[in-house]
Amino acid sequence: MSLPHAILTALLEKPSSGLELTRRFDRSIGYFWSATHQQIYRELGKLEGEGHIRALPSERPARGQKKSYEVLPAGRAELARWTSAPQDPKPWRDALFVRLRAAAVVGTDGLEDDLRRHLVLHRRKLAEYEEIEKRDFGPGRDTAQDRLQHLILRAGIDLQTFWTQWLTNALEEFETLPGDTGAGEGNAGRL
Amino acid sequence: MSLPHAILTALLEKPSSGLELTRRFDRSIGYFWSATHQQIYRELGKLEGEGHIRALPSERPARGQKKSYEVLPAGRAELARWTSAPQDPKPWRDALFVRLRAAAVVGTDGLEDDLRRHLVLHRRKLAEYEEIEKRDFGPGRDTAQDRLQHLILRAGIDLQTFWTQWLTNALEEFETLPGDTGAGEGNAGRL
DNA sequence: CAGGCCATGTAACAGGTTACATGATTCT
DNA sequence: AGAATCATGTAACCTGTTACATGGCCTG
Numbered sequence: 001m002s003l004p005h006a007i008l009t010a011l012l013e014k015p016s017s018g019l020e021l022t023r024r025f026d027r028s029i030g031y032f033w034s035a036t037h038q039q040i041y042r043e044l045g046k047l048e049g050e051g052h053i054r055a056l057p058s059e060r061p062a063r064g065q066k067k068s069y070e071v072l073p074a075g076r077a078e079l080a081r082w083t084s085a086p087q088d089p090k091p092w093r094d095a096l097f098v099r100l101r102a103a104a105v106v107g108t109d110g111l112e113d114d115l116r117r118h119l120v121l122h123r124r125k126l127a128e129y130e131e132i133e134k135r136d137f138g139p140g141r142d143t144a145q146d147r148l149q150h151l152i153l154r155a156g157i158d159l160q161t162f163w164t165q166w167l168t169n170a171l172e173e174f175e176t177l178p179g180d181t182g183a184g185e186g187n188a189g190r191l
Numbered sequence: 192m193s194l195p196h197a198i199l200t201a202l203l204e205k206p207s208s209g210l211e212l213t214r215r216f217d218r219s220i221g222y223f224w225s226a227t228h229q230q231i232y233r234e235l236g237k238l239e240g241e242g243h244i245r246a247l248p249s250e251r252p253a254r255g256q257k258k259s260y261e262v263l264p265a266g267r268a269e270l271a272r273w274t275s276a277p278q279d280p281k282p283w284r285d286a287l288f289v290r291l292r293a294a295a296v297v298g299t300d301g302l303e304d305d306l307r308r309h310l311v312l313h314r315r316k317l318a319e320y321e322e323i324e325k326r327d328f329g330p331g332r333d334t335a336q337d338r339l340q341h342l343i344l345r346a347g348i349d350l351q352t353f354w355t356q357w358l359t360n361a362l363e364e365f366e367t368l369p370g371d372t373g374a375g376e377g378n379a380g381r382l
Numbered sequence: 383c384a385g386g387c388c389a390t391g392t393a394a395c396a397g398g399t400t401a402c403a404t405g406a407t408t409c410t
Numbered sequence: 411a412g413a414a415t416c417a418t419g420t421a422a423c424c425t426g427t428t429a430c431a432t433g434g435c436c437t438g
Contacts, residue, residue: 001396001397002284002286002289003397003398005289005290005293006289006292006293008293009289009292009293009296012296012297013296017417017418018417018418018419019416019417019418022417029292030282031283032283032284032285032288032289032292033284033285033286033288033289034282034283034284035398036398036399036400037417037418037419038398038399038400038419038420039397039398039399041417041418041419041420042397042419042420045419065405065406065417065418066406066416066417066418067417067418076297079293079296079297080297080298080300082290082293083290083293083294083297083301083302084300084301084302084305085301085305086304086305086308087286087287087290087305088312089287089309089312089313089354090285090286091221091225092222092223092225092347092350093193093223093224093225094223094224094281095193095224095278095281096278096280097223097224097343097346098193098196098197098200098223098224099196099273099274099278100339100342100343101197101200101220101223101339101340101343102196102197102199102200102270102273102274103274103339104335104336104339104340105200105203105204105270105336106203106267106270106271106274107271108339109271109275110274110275110276111274111275113277114275114276114277114278117277118280121279121280122280144295144368144369145295145296147364147368148291148292148294148295148299148364149292149295151291151357151360151361151364152288152291152292154357154360155288155357156283158353158356158357159283159353162349162350162353165349166342166345166346166349169342169345170342173338173339173342177335177338178335192424192425194425194426208389208390209389209390209391210388210389210390226426227426227427227428228389228390228391229391229392229426229427229428230425230426230427232389232390232391233391233425236391256389256390256433256434257388257389257390258389258390
């Protein structure tokens with residue numbers, strides 16, 4: 001149930017149309033909650049139906065015509081309620097670990113290259129986030145808003161740091177592994 | 192598309208029934224890919240239909256009767272294919288950061304308590320994983336399989352460490368924040 | 383034989399992904 | 411007029427979640 005609340009937050013920061021929201025979900029908001037334009041339009045429709053947001057008046061409302069939304073008091077109340085309500089952390093899920101465990105059974109062929117590719121991607125993200133930190137959170141930017149957003153960015157930086165370190169370590173392990181895990185074809189009969 | 196492959200891996204490690212798989216997904220496998228028994232039964236049906244696994248012969252196949260599965264060669268081939276195929280990392284998604292960003296707009300009331308609760312949960316997980324590491328990956332356990340599974344566990348430990356550190360840091364920030372973010376009721380008109 | 387647990391399932395729904403459809407505007 | 415781009419939307423599908431249903435077995 002996070003998407004509607006992410007949208008409410010974005011609209012409180014600045015009333016926007018669907019496509020503008022999509023762009024913001026590709027940039028800053030997308031760093032911690034991604035969404036496609038289809039999801040966003042669907043959710044805008046729901047939020048409007050529930051009376052949480054409303055479309056700003058426009059001359060000719062029609063398909064293909066820009067439509068901006070703003071948050072209504074009921075929407076702000078719902079966002080405050082949701083933000084302060086207890087929520088359990090979602091269980092961890094990452095395909096890479098499934099693949100690693102599978103590789104322990106069917107062999108590591110091919111996996112190593114993809115780990116290297118992931119390492120590059122995570123290093124790139126890390127550099128990108130560090131650039132943003134330098135640009136947007138220098139000295140003097142310490143209103144409550146700034147500090148909360150900085151906390152989020154720090155989480156992103158720390159997580160990308162975790163991935164680069166873990167992948168580097170994993171690739172080192174692979175170096176010293178026997179050519180294959182020994183669980184390839186020849187094993188099929190045994191299991 | 193990870194669940195079917197997690198199941199194939201589990202069945203290669205040891206042929207099992209649906210409920211036995213469910214238990215293993217609550218324990219070791221669940222540390223990186225959780226699944227409920229409904230998901231597992233649904234997926235077992237699909238995998239059987241695709242010829243990737245088959246039910247072991249049993250006297251009286253009937254509802255309420257235990258039914259064990261084993262992986263067929265086609266299933267092993269599919270698992271090897273999937274494991275070595277390139278896959279992009281999934282975009283990051285965490286409700287906690289949505290809540291933090293929302294709190295920057297509607298105020299931090301109530302959120303702090305829930306962060307404290309999360310901190311306790313992550314510390315507990317961390318202790319649990321460290322216990323497993325001590326028990327299952329002591330000296331002398333360094334076959335290729337052991338080392339790959341240890342890598343996965345290290346990821347779990349490092350991620351829980353990240354969370355405990357980040358939450359501790361976030362709670363410290365909260366201490367020095369003004370009583371509220373100043374973005375409560377009184378702001379509604381301005382935005 | 384009642385209650386509890388083991389075991390396998392069904393049904394309905396929510397959220398996210400992918401592919402496609404349609405209208406409006408701008409540029410050449 | 412045609413092409414590119416902006417903008418909104420529909421539809422089908424897949425995965426995961428929640429609630430419930432059914433049958434067999436064991437124990438008191």
